[in-house]
Amino acid sequence: TQSTRPQRLLSAVQKNATRGDPCSVVRAIDDFCRHKEWAMNVGDEKGCILDSVVSEMNPAAVLELGTYCGYSTVRIARLLPPDAKFITLEFNPGFAAIARQVIAWAGLEEKVQLVEGASGDWIPKIKEQFGIKTFDLVFLDHWKDRYLPDTKLMEECGLLRKGSVLLADNVICPGTPDYLEYIRSSPKYESRYFKSHLEYTKVEDGLEKSIFLG
């Protein structure tokens, strides 16, 4: 039977990365996606911006919406303090199965809780299911038309506190126009756009960093 792109990406990790070495996993995925097959990881250029946001925050509780193959999951988890709580949500069971193996290859399975399901279903349950009060950082990288409804849902569910940071991928390509319009005009947020490029290409894209003001 034909392999899928995520399966070929995992094989490249198992072939070229060192078990327990997150940076070698990140490098192996970037090499595969740049030279073999493009895939929708946040990539190395936007990944460095992600790293700087995570490092400066030193977050105790992180939520990632959109795991895919676990590339950004590994980038984030490798920078977290030991007792941090990190939940990553993936809708597609095939992607989730690959991501679990990529995260394990990096030796980070203890630091990440991968949950399968839809954001709209899971966000209202996170507090009681995982004993989390609020998130310090949310990385939005899932369905682009869910960024806005899910941000409003996180507000309503009390998952954001004064100072919580939302970091959104793909605000230019594929684009999240309704989310950008809302977050940039809302008095509840202080937003900043980090201009970059769509992973592994010269096409413009960027990350929108928004601080919840409470």
Ligand SMILES: O=C(NCCCCCn1ccc2cnccc21)c1cc(-c2ccc(F)cc2)cc(O)c1O
């Ligand atoms: O579509 C993208 N990502 C989302 C994938 C599906 C997420 C599904 N999902 C996961 C958790 C979850 C929870 N609830 C509901 C749904 C959920 C994406 C696309 C591009 C892209 C593609 C083609 C092109 F020509 C240019 C750009 C680039 C990116 O960086 C991307 O991230």
Ligand SMILES: [Mg+2]
């Ligand atoms: Mg993305």
